[in-house]
């Protein structure tokens with residue numbers, strides 16, 4: 001008899017603190033036979049006795065592992081930090097297995113928390129990722145944006161931002177948001193020059209905001 005394959009569930013786990021994990025996310029994780037997790041999320045949900053598989057850096061390998069577990073009828077749940085809609089494995093998973101075979105549970109993004117700290121809305125923000133490599137966006141491309149949020153967390157990402165900010169024109173204010181929602185949370189206004197000297201945390205967002213938007 002053919003094994004019934006379950007939908008793969010992609011769960012947003014928020015930026016760090018347990019209080020930012022939604023009840024819907026917790027309920028989805030409780031269904032897991034297999035949890036696909038990055039190292040950072042490995043210790044989450046200790047009460048769930050599912051098999052834990054490190055999502056690592058080999059995306060194709062991870063997708064093959066998900067396929068094998070799913071073919072065996074097991075409930076696969078993929079954990080994403082923040083919201084799965086921003087720089088997560090959700091899209092590769094959906095492309096491989098199809099929208100109809102996946103369910104996404106949204107989470108609270110680190111970007112949302114960063115803008116909430118400033119008391120700014122963010123529907124018009126440019127979100128760019130310097131998480132694993134320097135972004136391809138040029139200064140010409142970014143200059144029109146009043147609000148830019150850079151996913152950092154890598155020393156090179158601060159260097160990239162420090163080089164980009166002067167090219168965007170005068171009047172930009174820069175905020176470094178680290179370890180949001182966690183006990184070591186840090187949020188400060190910095191200059192582009194300072195960015196080069198700061199030892200960055202693995203969890204960091206750089207907000208680059210046109211000054212008049214903060215009046």
Ligand SMILES: C[S@@+](CC[C@H](N)C(=O)[O-])C[C@H]1O[C@@H](n2cnc3c(N)ncnc32)[C@H](O)[C@@H]1O
Pocket residue numbers: 015016080081082083084085086087088108109110111131150151152153154177178179180181182202203204205
């Ligand atoms: C792979 S991306 C995932 C983003 C995630 N999907 C989200 O919505 O927050 C990882 C990046 O998210 C940011 N990040 C995640 N958690 C954070 C936190 N607690 N504080 C600051 N930045 C965080 C950092 O820029 C990190 O390099």
